Amino acid sequence: MRERVPNPSQNCSGRPTDKGNANTAMNAAPTSxxxxxxxxxxxxxxxxxxxxxxxxxxxxxxxxxxxxxxxxxxxxxxxxxxxxxxxxxxxxYATGPYEYSVAWLLLTFLGIFGVHRFYQRKWLSAILYLLTGGGFLIGVIYDFCTLNGQIDELNRKPAQ
Structure with missing residues (x-):
């Protein structure tokens, strides 16, 4: 009688395991x-x-x-x-249509003009920033503290 050699992709009962499957949650690389x-x-x-x-x-x-x-x-x-x-x-933070790096570069270099707000499609506050120099810099400081959360919230919204 021949001894049965287990297949590495199966467990003891002969059922397939997730070993070697790149799509499993454990093996999936985190999204950057x-x-x-x-x-x-x-x-x-x-x-x-x-x-x-x-x-x-x-x-x-x-x-x-x-x-x-x-x-x-x-x-x-x-x-x-x-x-x-x-x-x-x-x-x-969640991935999605809005890139964190783009938003941060826009905030860092063009924040007083509200360009990062235009990028997020927050039209009213973007125009307000444009007219008031980033809300007299108070809005820019606020956005430095909350921009990741703002982008995360936008990326978690279901597509409309």
């Missing part, structure tokens, strides 16, 4: 929402906390802003923490 390269570019200005805002850490972003990157010590440490901040942001 944030870009490490942009995080490092923003880290150059890290004493302002910009990279921390980008990766969804507004409280420490504010602390870095007001303390010069935690007296430059935190700024140097963050050089090594960016990969983990990127992984955390990728796990926390």
């Amino acid at each position: 929402t944030h870009n490490k390269a942009i995080g490092y570019i923003l880290w150059i200005f890290g004493f302002t906390g910009s990279h921390r805002f980008y990766f969804g850490k507004p409280i420490t972003g504010i602390i870095w802003l007001f303390t010069g990157g935690l007296f430059l010590i935190g700024w140097i440490v963050d050089l090594f923490l960016i990969p983990s901040m990127d992984r955390d942001a990728d796990a926390r």
